[in-house]
Amino acid sequence: MDSFVRFMEEKFVPIASKIGAQRHLVAIRDSFMVTMPLMILGALVVMFNNLPIPAYQNFMNGIFGEGVWQTFGGSVWNGTFAIISVILAFLLAYNLAHGYGKDGIAAGTVSLASFFALGGATGMSSTGLFVAIIVGIVSTELFVRLIGSDKLVVKMPDGVPPAVARSFAALFPAMIVVSLFGLVAAIFAAFGVPDIINSFYEVVQKPFMGMASTYPSALLIAFITPFLWFFGLHGANMIDPFLQTINAPAIEANALAVSAGEAAPYIVNKPFIDSFVNLGGTGATLGLVIAIYLVGRRNKAYNVVNNLSAAPGIFNINEPMLFGLPIVLNPIMFIPFILTPMVLITTAFWSTKLGIVPVATVMPPWVTPPVIGGFLATQSFSGAILAAVNLIISVLIYMPFVRIGVLQEIKREQAAG
Numbered sequence: 001m002d003s004f005v006r007f008m009e010e011k012f013v014p015i016a017s018k019i020g021a022q023r024h025l026v027a028i029r030d031s032f033m034v035t036m037p038l039m040i041l042g043a044l045v046v047m048f049n050n051l052p053i054p055a056y057q058n059f060m061n062g063i064f065g066e067g068v069w070q071t072f073g074g075s076v077w078n079g080t081f082a083i084i085s086v087i088l089a090f091l092l093a094y095n096l097a098h099g100y101g102k103d104g105i106a107a108g109t110v111s112l113a114s115f116f117a118l119g120g121a122t123g124m125s126s127t128g129l130f131v132a133i134i135v136g137i138v139s140t141e142l143f144v145r146l147i148g149s150d151k152l153v154v155k156m157p158d159g160v161p162p163a164v165a166r167s168f169a170a171l172f173p174a175m176i177v178v179s180l181f182g183l184v185a186a187i188f189a190a191f192g193v194p195d196i197i198n199s200f201y202e203v204v205q206k207p208f209m210g211m212a213s214t215y216p217s218a219l220l221i222a223f224i225t226p227f228l229w230f231f232g233l234h235g236a237n238m239i240d241p242f243l244q245t246i247n248a249p250a251i252e253a254n255a256l257a258v259s260a261g262e263a264a265p266y267i268v269n270k271p272f273i274d275s276f277v278n279l280g281g282t283g284a285t286l287g288l289v290i291a292i293y294l295v296g297r298r299n300k301a302y303n304v305v306n307n308l309s310a311a312p313g314i315f316n317i318n319e320p321m322l323f324g325l326p327i328v329l330n331p332i333m334f335i336p337f338i339l340t341p342m343v344l345i346t347t348a349f350w351s352t353k354l355g356i357v358p359v360a361t362v363m364p365p366w367v368t369p370p371v372i373g374g375f376l377a378t379q380s381f382s383g384a385i386l387a388a389v390n391l392i393i394s395v396l397i398y399m400p401f402v403r404i405g406v407l408q409e410i411k412r413e414q415a416a417g
Contacts, residue, residue, distance in 0.1 A: 023099040031091035032244040042080030043363040046255040049073035085128035089115040092136030106170040114139040114181040123197030126249035130205045146173035213268040222341040226283045254361040264359035271360040271377035276348035279370040281318025283337040287394025296402045315367040336401045344390045357382045
């Protein structure tokens with residue numbers, strides 16, 4: 001194990017660190033982080049409008065009138081999921097331009113205009129998410145290069161307000177970039193593809209989402225995040241740009257299906273991972289906290305770290321445990337830290353696939369404590385029971401490794417004494 005850790009530190013970690021710091025991935029990640037409150041709110045209003053309890057529906061209809069009270073949820077939906085691609089097109093360009101040290105607002109505005117020039121009016125919701133990412137990256141790369149050309153800058157005389165000078169500096173680059181996307185839309189229309197965004201969604205994005213909702217892909221997601229964390233890399237942040245391109249459309253598709261009385265099509269999404277796998281954080285470390293309380297009390301250092309980690313762990317924050325115990329580069333904890341999420345995602349996936357637990361259609365805040373999150377995500381007590389069962393499984397997996405760790409610490413102290 002020690003030789004494996006050394007090999008990974010020397011060969012893998014430097015490459016992974018470069019990937020994690022890649023400006024395009026960082027811009028995508030930061031953009032999705034801004035949209036996260038909107039996605040949570042959008043999922044919550046779907047729950048508000050479609051809570052499958054007849055007494056609740058009758059109560060709300062009796063007080064506010066049938067269908068009238070659902071206007072609130074519909075309006076909030078229009079301000080969240082219904083325009084999520086539009087928001088992302090702006091934010092991605094804004095963040096990416098900042099990474100280049102350029103005017104983020106100008107780049108965001110150009111990206112937004114380019115998105116609509118390409119036909120964004122037909123794909124403002126999550127159906128246009130992939131295209132919005134492509135447009136945000138391509139338009140910003142073009143804009144950054146063009147705005148750096150002295151030949152395209154309209155120089156204003158001294159004394160002109162800075163805001164006016166910046167707008168004229170971006171005049172020709174913005175016109176060129178937006179025109180190029182308009183030209184692309186015209187070429188596609190000439191070849192019989194008038195709706196680029198929905199065509200792209202049907203041909204590329206939708207099949208990709210379906211593939212990503214399979215059991216092998218779920219196992220890969222469960223493996224890669226703790227694997228990266230073990231080497232001190234923020235696994236969640238590194239793969240978040242990839243997962244969110246699947247997550248947002250999947251949540252919206254599930255919510256719309258449920259509101260239409262249909263079966264939710266996508267099992268694997270963020271609330272599924274948060275509610276049934278990341279119990280206490282990556283690696284299901286709330287199970288480790290409980291395991292230490294049960295079998296690790298003989299070690300003072302373990303107890304100190306555990307007491308500091310318990311309260312944050314309830315809210316799925318586990319950095320104190322990751323770096324305090326530590327789990328990072330700890331050979332003893334490598335196996336349970338990797339194995340536990342893969343076991344939990346197996347039980348959760350097949351429980352959902354077989355219809356024992358409903359598909360996760362609501363996205364609770366990621367800090368929602370385990371078990372409560374399972375209930376909220378599925379709107380079912382069976383979701384809470386599954387989360388509780390998975391928590392017990394995580395404790396059982398961690399317990400023997402805690403015993404090994406405690407015994408090694410005792411031997412080390414005795415050798416040192």
